[in-house]
Amino acid sequence: MAQLQRVSSRCLHCVPAEIEEMLHPSLMRPVVSSSIAGVVPESDKEGGANGGAGGSYTRNVSLSMAPETRARAIEDRLSRTMMVPKAMHSLTKLYRTGPGPSSSHTMGPTRAAQRFKARNPDCKYFVVTLYGSLALTGRGHLTDKAIINTLKPGETKIIWDYVKVWERHTNAMKFQALDGPDGKVVDEYMAYSVGGGAIVDDSSRGGAPNTPEGEVYEVYKVHSMREVLQWTEKEGKPMWQFVYENEGEKIDGFLRDIWTTMKDCINRGLFATGVLPGGLNLRRRANAMYLKSRRMQPVFARNIRLFSYALAVSEENANSGIVVTAPTCGACGVVPAVLRWTSEMMENTEEEIIHALAVAGLFGNIAKTNASISGAEVGCQGEVGVACAMAAAACCQLMGGSPAQIEHAAEMALEHHLGLNCCPVEGLVQIPCIDRNAHAATRAVDCAEFALAMDGKHMISYDEVVLAMKLSGLDMGAEYKETSLGGLSVTYNLEEQQEQAEKAKEEERVKKMEAEIAQLRAEKK
Secondary structure, three states: OHHHHHHHHHOOOOOOHHHHOOOOHHHOOOOOOOEOOOOOOHHHOOOHHHOOOOOOOOOOOEOOOOHHHHHHHHHHHHHHHOOOOOOEOOHHHOOOEEEOOOHHHHHHHHHHHHHHHHHOOOOOEEEEEEEHHHHHHOOOOOHHHHHHHHHOOOEEEEEEEOOOOOOOOOOEEEEEEEOOOOOOEEEEEEEEEEEOOEEEEOOOEOOEOOOOOHHHHOOEOOOOHHHHHHHHHHHOOOHHHHHHHHHOOHHHHHHHHHHHHHHHHHHHHHOOOOEOOOOOOOEOOHHHHHHHHHHOOHHHHHHHHHHHHHHHHHHHHHOOOEEEOOOOOOOOOHHHHHHHHHHHHHOOOHHHHHHHHHHHHHHHHHHHHHOOOOHHHHOHHHOHHHHHHHHHHHHHHHOOOOHHHHHHHHHHHHHOOOOOOEOOHHHOOOOOHHHHHHHHHHHHHHHHHHHHHOOOOOOOOHHHHHHHHHHHHHHOOHHHEOOOOOOHHHHOOHHHHHHHHHHHHHHHHHHHHHHHHHHHHHHHO
16 A cells, blocks of 8 residues: 555546555556456455446456366456457547547547537536546546546536446446536536547447447458458458458548658658656657767667657657557557568658558557557556557568468567556656567568568467457456556655655654654643
């Protein structure tokens, strides 16, 4: 608990002390090697058998169980984990354009607010309650500002609920429209920001919003890379054509617009300087790194130039600039950086880049469909890890890799990000997020080159590593999933925090001593 108090006292939202003792067990439970976290134990249930989140929990899988019981529990858990839609949405729902710093905490809430405002165009008073990760890191991610600005000119009150965790997704929001400043609720809407700017609600089916045009979301009749590879083998066509044949020719224009936005973001970020907002006093570094790379010999400039491109986009995102979710805002620097760097090295045409972007989207879509791209659900492995896989696939495509080699490159990229947690310092999408984008970009290129040197045969498939990512996310404690309650969020500036605590303790001791001296003097008189 001392660790939790230390974090909450530093976070921008400052979790009230009286709330800390009430936090949902999933936000406090330590990671124990003898149990599989992510499944709430019976002792952690709220409100009886159904739980406070509106659904029943499964008993924790523990090594203390009898072998047969544990085997059945794990088998049941795997079967439920592998229950996925049998189709995939369009890439237009993966690549989204909008302001940073977070797709799940900024873009998603903005879209939810837009929906609710459209339902209540004349309403002047709103109350919005944010739960889970949205409450814990919302101020650093500018969630409240995004919602308030969207609902203007109406007046909006934001309630930060650090206690309740909804079973459907931790990024839950409740919108309420009032008939006056302190009036009664005339409309209510529950929405969940599930990652990458996507919003689902209680009327959604198959993970897609249940809108009149809902049928266009499920444009792919398959949902695994195994099926995609079978198609490429049978048809003798590349992966990008699989995308075009399922999406239609309109996808080409959409991807060209996405690539234009990515290029513009790189160019803005490369020549911007100064300190990023938020209080960490983190300076932009893309410009200096880019200038250094131009003065170096090519052999030394290789990684530096790639770093500069990834930093440029990620710094723009941290500054609330316009970015593309690839697959999220927090991981938006990896794919653009690798596409630009590879195209410069290989002198690829724009058409080839667009095809690579389609291939990258295919791998991101499979991860989104079968697991998650939400840091609040599976940690940073679902954001930067998936972005690295997308970029590795795109790079391998641009370098002439076969479908099997492309799949191998993506598999390696995600495999070596398994278990990566999401621990934004001070709730900001800056540390460690920005540097992770830069290093994931170089790893993506390494994976593509490694795959090209092989024949495409390997032991672990992309589908298997996606499932492993999902299981790792379930096992991960909530304090490591975009709550700023664990990891670097705890250890950042720890010595300074300890010094401040010691100083405060000494000041308290001195005050107590002075009070005792004053009392003694008063008694003598």
